Amino acid sequence: QVQLVESGGGLVQAGGSLRLSCAASGRTFSRYAMGWFRQAPGKEREFVATISWSGGSTYYADSVKGRFTISKDNAKNTVNLQMNSLKPEDTAVYYCAAASRPYGSGSPHPGGYNYWGQGTQVTVSS
16 A cells, blocks of 8 residues: 655745655555645645656646746655745645556646645745
């Protein structure tokens, strides 16, 4: 069984930075693309960023492009999300997700993932 555990959330002022991490266990992490999604109160879960199985390809939501960076450390079985220039509208619970199939490029759609972490709260104050 795959387990994903997020960490690094917290409260930060607008313009600040946070780094989220997701530790994976339970299968060969290096073979799978990973993604980050977020869900704000009263809203649907939305795509944030994804990274290919090798780490060589990334894709971002327009709302975070240029501010967030996703990275994957296959040696440490972790995927990270560096968040800079944070805005109040970035406030949400952030979830990491592991792709359903190996050797993929990642997907902006939740249906492309079959394992999810429990989420970590990010709150950006104005």
